[in-house]
Amino acid sequence: xxxxxxxxxxxxxxxxxxxxxxxxxxxxxxxxxxxxxxxxxxxxxxxxxxxxxxxxxxxxxxxxxxxxxxxxxxxxxxxxxxxxxxxxxxxxxxxxxxxxxxxxxxxxxxxxxxxxxxxxxxxxxxxxxxxxxxxxxxxxxxxxxxxxxxxxxxxxxxxxxxxxxxxxxxxxxxxxxxxxxxxxxxxxxxxxxxxxxxxxxxxxxxxxxxxxxxxxxxxxxxxxxxxxxxxxxxxxxxxxxxxxxxxxxxxxxxxxxxxxxxxxxxxxxxxxxxxxxxxxxxxxxxxxxxxxxxxxxxxxxxxxxxxxxxxxxxxxxxxxxxxxxxxxxxxxxxxxxxxxxxxxxxxxxxxxxxxxxxxxxxxxxxxxxxxxxxxxxxxxx
Numbered sequence: 540x541x542x543x544x545x546x547x548x549x550x551x552x553x554x555x556x557x558x559x560x561x562x563x564x565x566x567x568x569x570x571x572x573x574x575x576x577x578x579x580x581x582x583x584x585x586x587x588x589x590x591x592x593x594x595x596x597x598x599x600x601x602x603x604x605x606x607x608x609x610x611x612x613x614x615x616x617x618x619x620x621x622x623x624x625x626x627x628x629x630x631x632x633x634x635x636x637x638x639x640x641x642x643x644x645x646x647x648x649x650x651x652x653x654x655x656x657x658x659x660x661x662x663x664x665x666x667x668x669x670x671x672x673x674x675x676x677x678x679x680x681x682x683x684x685x686x687x688x689x690x691x692x693x694x695x696x697x698x699x700x701x702x703x704x705x706x707x708x709x710x711x712x713x714x715x716x717x718x719x720x721x722x723x724x725x726x727x728x729x730x731x732x733x734x735x736x737x738x739x740x741x742x743x744x745x746x747x748x749x750x751x752x753x754x755x756x757x758x759x760x761x762x763x764x765x766x767x768x769x770x771x772x773x774x775x776x777x778x779x780x781x782x783x784x785x786x787x788x789x790x791x792x793x794x795x796x797x798x799x800x801x802x803x804x805x806x807x808x809x810x811x812x813x814x815x816x817x818x819x820x821x822x823x824x825x826x827x828x829x830x831x832x833x834x835x836x837x838x839x840x841x842x843x844x845x846x847x848x849x850x851x852x853x854x855x856x857x858x859x860x861x862x863x864x865x866x867x868x869x870x871x872x873x874x875x876x877x878x879x880x881x882x883x884x885x886x887x888x889x890x891x892x893x894x895x896x897x898x899x900x901x902x903x904x905x906x907x908x909x910x911x912x913x914x915x916x917x918x919x920x
Contacts, residue, residue, distance in 0.1 A: 562631065565591075567616045579618065579628070591620065594630045613665065701734060709744040709751025717761055719769050731769050736761035745791070752791035758783045776805025788813075868897045 568587070569578035575593035580586075597608040612618070612633065619632040635641060641652040655661060656674045663669040669681045676691030685700045702715040717736035718728035730736075738760040744751035762780035764772045772780045778801030786796040788811070797809040 562619050562621045564634070565618055565620055567612055567614055567618060570612065570614060572611050577612065577630070579620065579630075581620075588620075588628050591628045591630060701730070708746040710746075711740075711742045713738060713740040717763050719763070719765065721769070731763060736763060736771070738763070753785075753787045754791065755787070756783075756785040774799050774801035774805055775807055776801050776803055778803035778805060865897050868893045 564582040565579040565588070566582065567577050568580050569589070571577070572593070576589070577591040577593055578587060578589040579591045581588065593611070595607060595609050597606075599606045612630075617634040618630045619634060620628045621631050622628055635652070638652075653661065653671070658674045659672060661669065661671045667681070667683045669679070671679045671681075673679070678689040680687045686698070688697045688699075690697070700715065702713065702718060705712040715737060716734050717731050717738045719731065720727075721729050738758060740759070741755070741757045742753070743755045744753045758780075759782050762772045762783045763769055772783065774780050780799055780801050782798070782800040784796075784798040785794050787793065788795045793811060793813070794809075795811045795814070799805075799807045
């Protein structure tokens with residue numbers, strides 16, 4: 540007579556001399572993921588085994604090079620068990636309670652279990668994180684309502700989500716819903732204004748280790764201030780910003796150039812006062828126009844025309860402009876400039892001022908290189 544095998548006292552099996560080669564069904568009543576042990580109530584007979592090992596679908600062990608495919612079952616799962624030579628019980632399969640009923644529920648968009656075609660597969664977690672491979676070559680990765688679909692037939696990749704983010708070594712690209720950390724201690728970002736704001740944002744930074752050095756920050760769409768209360772940014776022209784571009788200096792501490800465009804069409808550009816190059820460069824078809832001016836404002840009622848009245852008349856530049864201005868001053872100086880309160884004669888102070896201006900123009904280095912011609916006009920002219 541052999542020695543008793545652990546588990547021989549189970550009422551379903553009774554005392555026996557040989558281990559039967561049949562399997563039994565059971566329902567999981569407790570899960571210990573840390574120790575990899577399950578408690579299972581045997582359906583046939585009602586006995587309970589509290590030492591059923593957590594099954595590994597696939598497992599390869601090597602220190603530092605292990606690989607596996609595993610899953611933690613849940614209480615209530617129906618399983619098929621078989622007993623080993625030492626009396627231990629092992630799960631060899633998981634069974635659906637009613638496969639057809641679960642498949643019918645999917646038609647009501649419950650996403651419990653989809654009907655698979657021959658050759659298809661599906662992996663899914665309890666939180667609806669799913670990988671599905673279709674018979675037509677479609678591969679789909681979903682996290683609840685968020686989905687990435689790769690289509691072999693259409694040769695396309697489709698991402699469905701409220702927000703698309705790509706983060707690479709301190710740089711970030713966003714497209715979709717505007718979200719921010721409302722508090723620095725928040726574990727996750729929150730959508731602003733019930734998720735109605737949309738943005739396309741590209742933030743590029745040097746990978747400087749612990750702290751990334753910003754280089755360029757471009758926001759398009761609903762431009763939202765990154766500081767509390769995270770409201771849409773209103774430009775100096777009175778309209779909400781639709782584009783905001785910042786270019787930083789080499790240290791990433793100062794904005795070297797900034798461009799803002801609001802929903803009313805107002806455009807505002809700001810250049811750092813530390814800029815050493817020429818403030819503005821305008822390139823034409825055959826020549827370039829360089830200006831030393833850093834602050835130029837064009838009002839809505841102002842028209843800036845480069846060149847003369849005809850299309851082929853060039854812009855007066857350098858000594859040509861100086862000559863025109865000096866001739867104008869000579870004409871004014873030789874004319875009769877009335878002294879206030881008199882009936883005739885010259886105003887010596889005016890003549891002296893014009894001559895001083897003429898001397899300045901003749902010696903000015905800036906005007907000897909570049910000049911603008913500007914004509915004022917009323918809107919719509």
